Amino acid sequence: MSSFDHLISRIRQSLNSGAPREPAAPNGAHPQPIAQPDLGGDELRAQFVAALTAVGGAAIEAAGESEAIEKIAALLRSRAARSAAIGEGITTDSASAAARLSHEGINVSVLDTCGPALFKEQLARVDAGIVEVDYAIAATGTLVMAANSARPRSLSLLPPINIAILRSDRILPNLAAVLSSIGPQNIAAHPVVMVTGPSRTADIEKRIVIGVHGPKELYVALIGDLRR
Amino acid sequence: MEPSGPDAFYAAAARAAADRELNRKLENASTRHFEHLAVAVSEFAPYQSERDAARRIKEESIERLDELLAELKQRLEARGVKVFFAEDAAAARDYIVRVARQAGVRRVVKGKSMTTEEIGLNPALEQAGIEAVETDLGEYIVQLRREPPSHIITPAIHLSKEDIGELFAEKLGTAYTSDPPALTAVARERLREVFLSAGMGITGVNFAVAETGTLVVVENEGNGRFCTTSPDIHVAVMGIEKVIPRFEDLSHFLEILARTATGQRLTAYTSFLSGPRAADDRDGPRETHLVVLDNGRTRMLADPVLREALYCLRCGACLNACPVYRHIGGHAYKSAYPGPIGSIVSPSLFGAGAAGHLPFASTLCGACKEVCPVKIDIPRILLHLRWKMTEGGGGQVAWPQAPARVRAAAGWFARAARYPSMMRAAGRIGAFLLKPFGHDGYLRRMPGPFAAWTRVRDFPVPSGGNGASGRETK
Numbered sequence: 154m155s156s157f158d159h160l161i162s163r164i165r166q167s168l169n170s171g172a173p174r175e176p177a178a179p180n181g182a183h184p185q186p187i188a189q190p191d192l193g194g195d196e197l198r199a200q201f202v203a204a205l206t207a208v209g210g211a212a213i214e215a216a217g218e219s220e221a222i223e224k225i226a227a228l229l230r231s232r233a234a235r236s237a238a239i240g241e242g243i244t245t246d247s248a249s250a251a252a253r254l255s256h257e258g259i260n261v262s263v264l265d266t267c268g269p270a271l272f273k274e275q276l277a278r279v280d281a282g283i284v285e286v287d288y289a290i291a292a293t294g295t296l297v298m299a300a301n302s303a304r305p306r307s308l309s310l311l312p313p314i315n316i317a318i319l320r321s322d323r324i325l326p327n328l329a330a331v332l333s334s335i336g337p338q339n340i341a342a343h344p345v346v347m348v349t350g351p352s353r354t355a356d357i358e359k360r361i362v363i364g365v366h367g368p369k370e371l372y373v374a375l376i377g378d379l380r381r
Numbered sequence: 382m383e384p385s386g387p388d389a390f391y392a393a394a395a396r397a398a399a400d401r402e403l404n405r406k407l408e409n410a411s412t413r414h415f416e417h418l419a420v421a422v423s424e425f426a427p428y429q430s431e432r433d434a435a436r437r438i439k440e441e442s443i444e445r446l447d448e449l450l451a452e453l454k455q456r457l458e459a460r461g462v463k464v465f466f467a468e469d470a471a472a473a474r475d476y477i478v479r480v481a482r483q484a485g486v487r488r489v490v491k492g493k494s495m496t497t498e499e500i501g502l503n504p505a506l507e508q509a510g511i512e513a514v515e516t517d518l519g520e521y522i523v524q525l526r527r528e529p530p531s532h533i534i535t536p537a538i539h540l541s542k543e544d545i546g547e548l549f550a551e552k553l554g555t556a557y558t559s560d561p562p563a564l565t566a567v568a569r570e571r572l573r574e575v576f577l578s579a580g581m582g583i584t585g586v587n588f589a590v591a592e593t594g595t596l597v598v599v600e601n602e603g604n605g606r607f608c609t610t611s612p613d614i615h616v617a618v619m620g621i622e623k624v625i626p627r628f629e630d631l632s633h634f635l636e637i638l639a640r641t642a643t644g645q646r647l648t649a650y651t652s653f654l655s656g657p658r659a660a661d662d663r664d665g666p667r668e669t670h671l672v673v674l675d676n677g678r679t680r681m682l683a684d685p686v687l688r689e690a691l692y693c694l695r696c697g698a699c700l701n702a703c704p705v706y707r708h709i710g711g712h713a714y715k716s717a718y719p720g721p722i723g724s725i726v727s728p729s730l731f732g733a734g735a736a737g738h739l740p741f742a743s744t745l746c747g748a749c750k751e752v753c754p755v756k757i758d759i760p761r762i763l764l765h766l767r768w769k770m771t772e773g774g775g776g777q778v779a780w781p782q783a784p785a786r787v788r789a790a791a792g793w794f795a796r797a798a799r800y801p802s803m804m805r806a807a808g809r810i811g812a813f814l815l816k817p818f819g820h821d822g823y824l825r826r827m828p829g830p831f832a833a834w835t836r837v838r839d840f841p842v843p844s845g846g847n848g849a850s851g852r853e854t855k
Binding site for chain 1: 406409410413414427430431433434437438441444446447450451454456460464465466467468472516517518519522535536537538540541542545561562564565566568569572573576577590592593594595601602603604606607610611621626627628629630631632633635636643645646647648649650651652653654655658659661662663664665673675679680682683
């Protein structure tokens with residue numbers, strides 16, 4: 154018998170040795186996710202910005218993509234950031250965004266030409282990582298990003314400044330809504346990370362300090378959907 | 382860290398209880414924790430109903446544990462994750478050391494994991510010539526001091542910022558500062574290189590989703606993300622009880638865990654890990670291993686009262702709520718799991734001889750049960766274990782047992798209590814007899830058959846003045 158079979162048989166014995174085993178809950182009998190509050194786009198947006206600010210992030214509001222890129226360039230200049238890496242967008246055209254940022258004097262890394270070891274080394278020297286996120290949670294100020302080869306997870310981890318691009322129609326009311334939008338299929342296919350504010354600790358006398366191992370600064374370029 | 386019987390515990394607890402500075406630090410940290418928690422709970426309307434939902438899912442998970450672990454294994458293996466089932470701590474250690482050796486790993490980075498503390502992983506790695514670096518700030522601090530964590534969420538809760546400033550100056554050669562942001566910056570700078578050069582990352586697991594084969598790791602600093610993204614090999618270690626049925630179930634856990642553990646709405650980072658990187662991915666581990674640990678947990682499962690302890694999310698709130706923990710801190714327990722939850726799981730994990738005294742280290746005040754996000758009835762389990770350790774279990778712990786004497790004394794008390802005048806007289810005689818043993822108004826050490834009582838308690842000296850009630854505790 155393998156160690157797995159041994160364990161399973163110990164578990165079965167243990168479960169049966171106690172109180173009589175209850176039949177497994179029939180489908181649908183388990184607790185259902187809490188209901189989504191019915192909020193309009195503007196309310197969700199306002200709630201998200203307030204929650205993001207409360208955890209130490211900051212929102213940059215823009216009417217459209219090109220205004221967002223301009224504001225990101227201005228932000229990078231004001232933070233004395235000289236280099237950035239940008240991941241493939243979801244709806245944003247990252248190639249043209251990269252070109253615009255280069256034009257503004259930012260040294261934009263090209264991510265698709267190197268293997269893991271070189272990638273890590275390059276990214277560790279970059280000032281800012283820019284990535285479009287899949288969803289956001291209004292109630293908690295959380296950003297949700299699924300990673301793939303063109304949108305690596307380290308992009309939002311290694312550079313000290315993290316800039317997320319978020320379309321406001323991607324803001325959902327709560328965690329339950331985001332988990333149901335991602336769904337079991339997608340979560341099995343890609344690593345996903347949920348980010349709520351810049352990296353933080355309270356390990357010294359329970360005092361909150363921002364910027365431990367992950368980004369010290371988190372900005373969200375929030376692109377409004379004018380059709381709403 | 383493993384407990385080693387009652388005597389070591391008494392000695393350490395007595396020392397810690399007398400350490401005013403330690404008491405102050407613990408009291409400060411607990412007060413701050415409950416301030417944060419109160420806000421986080423009050424702004425989340427469904428908090429109470431979510432606790433019930435989370436508990437129901439844990440009940441289902443444990444009830445279906447065999448089936449869910451089989452499903453988890455199958456899903457993970459389909460994506461190339463190597464799943465190892467370890468019967469005990471030694472099997473888990475040996476497996477991890479073997480994986481590291483075979484890959485020629487020289488340096489390991491670790492995310493905070495109490496399960497790896499439980500199995501004594503770091504000493505095993507060091508013995509094999511592999512450097513194991515703790516990367517959670519609190520863990521990094523206690524590792525520099527070469528001591529174990531004293532709290533499962535806040536490992537350096539027993540240290541002041543000045544203690545940490547002196548430690549960094551001494552061990553890292555940095556200029557002394559007690560400024561938390563400056564100290565944090567030092568750790569960030571030191572550990573960045575370590576992350577990028579490590580060959581293996583080892584983390585715990587907060588939830589493992591059977592339906593999707595997803596390992597969920599929650600943390601705040603980003604060190605957990607580094608450990609699971611940067612090194613070529615990721616080893617996750619979890620107890621068998623971490624599996625839950627469905628992906629959507631996470632909605633009931635992540636918020637209440639963050640709110641009770643740290644008073645946050647959600648932790649800064651929640652990673653949903655799917656296994657090794659794809660061929661064209663630029664980061665993520667080349668190899669992922671999951672070690673699923675029994676180490677006494679199936680024994681807990683077999684006991685219908687103790688089974689409930691397997692619902693624990695390891696949020697650490699019961700430690701902060703416990704008056705005993707708040708007085709003696711985590712180190713006195715000498716277990717990877719101190720405080721109330723530790724007192725109910727340690728006897729199963731480390732054996733009754735080593736940890737059977739811990740269920741007695743409680744006032745049964747119930748604060749732990751009140752604060753527990755999944756409402757584990759810790760006082761009930763403590764009583765059950767006390768019974769098991771003495772009469773029910775045939776005296777598994779070396780414990781001063783005198784049930785016959787206690788029954789006799791209770792009988793005398795019952796007889797006397799029927800006559801108020803006899804009670805008053807007995808009270809006066811008792812006070813007269815006890816007076817010579819008092820010191821500063823307390824009875825700390827009694828002779829003969831009474832020694833067992835004062836071994837773990839200080840009694841106020843009875844005044845004998847007003848009935849049998851004695852004087853008020855100061």
